[in-house]
Amino acid sequence: MNADDVVVTGLGLISPAGIGVADNWKGVLSGRSAAASDPELAGLPVDFSCRVPGFDITDHLDRRVAFKLDRATQLAVVAAREAVADAGLDPRSWDGARVAVVLGTSMGGVGSMEREHAKMLQEGHSWVSPLVWVMSPVNMIPAAVAMDLGARGPNLCAATACASGPTAVGTARQLLRAGMCDIAIAGAADAPLTRMTMAGLAQMGALSTRADDIAAASRPFDRHRDGMVVAEAAGVLVLERSADAGARGARVRAKVAGYGATCDAHHLSAPDPSGRAVEAALRQALTDADLSPQDIDHVNAHGSSTPLNDVTEARVVRRVLGDRALVTSTKGVTGHALGAAGAIEAAYTVLALQEDTVPPTANLDALDEEVELDVVAKEPRTAPLRAAVTNSFGFGGQNGVLVLTAP
Template identity: 60%
Template structure:
């Protein structure tokens, strides 16, 4: 623990206050890898993709996706919530309940005014909006549901979760595209640092596997063309990658100040010790091939944590399985870290959960640190020549991990990086 002890004792390079660790005391995961933390961890460590044919997409050019298996909102949330909430809110609500229970917190007795909610999302209730638009076209405006707006608005994911949990503290939604979840966790950490609240429910959700969204992603060339081979379609860092498989899911973390968590005898899975963000300011959808913005976010996160690149043993890469992203990210990782960190992209298993990705992958990074295990990157059979980093493949790797980073990048040039350290 020498690297962590030194970092905790020193100030950052700007001479500001010592590093601020936030304890992760609870996790909730609802993803294509499964419902619950253990189901998720078993699946991502197996390296078997969750992609499958998706008959709900109507048989168009996009026929595959990664959906959450066996998710029954009626059973998990009851009739009222199943009826009045869009699926992206349903996923978040179940994940948030899991996380709170995992943290050993009692929603009935906590001081709700001191509990904040910060959740990320990028596209809102697209399924509800498309359904209601069809009703408008087919039957006229009088048949449009009065619930259309509260079901489809992005901010309702944090609003409804707060209602469900009785959390009356700061309530925010972050929208930095596929970096939204990581951004939410970074902002949640600042709320704890400022003592605006004592507990923050942080993470993200997305369920935008609607025909229109999928058609749009396909038209821009973001999706894999392996429509007849879904299990092998998502292949981060592989020489034959050709795009991602779109997915849905939710990841939620319960965050507390370390001293508060210890005082109540909570289990601390790991700490969030640094956060960095930046903008490429380059292109609407393509990453800056120079990687300047990504490097800036990584360095800011490490600086915030009072750590250096040599301290990092594991990186959960953004690793989308697209040509440009994986090449740029691999170049930046090699330039900053060399070949020391064990790198993985769990999107090989889960697909790309869009706005939820950063939160889900932050949770996987917490588990990797806690359990000393790096999941493999699914479908990596032949690494691209430009990928000169140590990408874990074939099977999970056991490794002591004191420091890890989780990378998230989004359309619009949003970059967000989290530093996760051992408790």
Template identity: 60%
Template sequence: MAERPDGFGVAVTGLGLVTPAGIGVAANWERIRSGLSCARADDTLRGTPTALSCRVPGFEPEAALGGFASWQLERFAQLAIVAARAAAEDAGWQRGGWDGARVGVVLGNSLGGAGALERQHTALTGGGPRKVSPFLIPMYMVNMAAGYVALDLDARGPSLVTATACASGTTAVGVARDLLRAGACDIVLAGGTESALTPLVVAGLGRMGALSRRADAPAEASRPFDADRDGFVVAEGAGVLVLERIEDARARAARTRAVVRGYGAATDAYHATAPDPRGRGIEQALRAALADAGLGPTDVDHVNAHGTSTPLNDVTEGRMLHRVLGDRPLVTSTKGVTGHTLAAAGAIEAGYTALAIEHGSVPPTANLGRLDPELDIDVVSGAPRPARIDVAVSTSLGFGGHNAALVLTAA
């Protein structure tokens, strides 16, 4: 592996995952390695173009958070709080055990409390203004994902939400690293959250042609890089990483799952929702992340790709990966299992990338029966592939032409 004399790395000392693959790191890692899709028929979406989704199993707000948070907070905020608590505990931090003024929160989100807005609009049209909840605005606003996590964990440093569509979680981790490098914080809870499995949102995605129409076979619907893919399966979830400067983590003898070494971002400036077919934006972001880490393309062992299972994204991203990295890295898309968690995806996948490094194993891409013949990359399928992973990359693309990439290395 190349030397990194000028790279700035931050330790991933904690990880919290609340996803369709399960609640907690162990449950997620087991399900991701299984290669079994979480997609199921979804009766709450009946009447939409494709009534299937990937929901977090067994998530009970009352049990997880108590009465107040279970009825006053929207699900995207609830998922974020549970993931952040788990990440802090995984890192060995207890509430009150840190200097809250030196703890920041950066979370990605794009659709906020869409469900609350839909419900309250129905209340307004059916009964007038007095039927609208006084909690509507804080339930709906995207910034409340970070606000409620900060409130719950006494994190009184900078807190903000990044909104770069499906790149939001990756952007959040990159921004958090910059806060640590600037000395604005000593600890940052960074990640993403999304829960917008509502009829209106899903209808809108369906009308765009973004969703798979395999309603008769939900478990086979999300199939990244497969020749027969036809769209993604919409999902919910949250992923939070605790980031600290390496020297600070070492000083308190904290376990480091992986190190975030590089971050890059770029914009297509091509189309509102379609990726630049030449992949210029994501290529620019990936090359910037590698340069930021002081590494080159030949150093990369593994890629957790955005891999949405849409016809346009996968061929654009796959060609770019081969152009920049060749056919050496082991590529996977964990969206085959989890579906597409939208703004949370980049953070969840950064967590999976850290686990792949830690365990020396690349999870398979679910439902990959026949690789798209236009692609020349080594996509892992069928079963996990053992590998020594010194350097890994996680890529994200979002509506609006947003592109972001992270470089993670072994501790």
């Protein structure tokens, strides 16, 4: 490993699979879906989702601080704290000017905006909270994490829809390589489970309508999939240059070996069926990592459980990597956390490399005939894993691919 290689030294996770890294890993290995009926969505065409179980922000933050933060930001702050602690870093003693924060999101503080908009319509403008303008903007997610941790370096928000996680990690890696920081807190958070968001996605036909069997609704690569199940989550990775991590004796979880990013420039929401831009992003990431397709042992797929996306992705992966790599989509368990999906999946990929274990794709009962890949289902699969790919694709045709390798 070269001195300027960028490595992962810490992880923080909050998702429907659990609160904290240990519970998340246990949850995705179980292969049990987190989808459940959601009382806050009652009366909508789709009234189920994947929420973080038992999450009370006052267990983690002072009530007066939490009150000023949208739920997405709350999730991000808690995940970032875990990641920093996992990396063995102490914000009380670091040089905050050399710590960057790059966090992505798709919806930002949409819950806060919806709440205050409803108050204005129902009670008048004088009832709108002045805090709406420090809770709703997307940049407030990395800003709040920086304030919580005393990180005064570059502070950026990646907003590339469901590719926001890889965009954030790839950007943070570039900041480290450019010498603009010594530590980068990277990842993404989203809390999109609001009535307006869910109503809009239902109108688009993007959601599963499997109300008679909610636990089986998110079923990536299955021939009977009918749409995604939306989730909330936050995933944060602490990144450092290899030499800096080694100098302080840090545990290295994985290396961020490659990054690729492209745009379909095809459709506002549907993937380009040719997959040419997705393929370009995957090949960029492999070239950046100086790896061949035969080097990739594992793929954490975007696998959103939508009819178009899963087949398009599967064709590209088969075309570029062949059928040797062990493929999974952890969205079968967690649902689709939109802007946060790629960040939590990058963390799961790091854990897979560490444990030589691929989590199963939940609810995969009958593999789609057009998915000519070795998709892990039913139970985890153990195998030597040295290099892995994680894919993320978003509305607008934005694509992000990371290549991660074992240290």
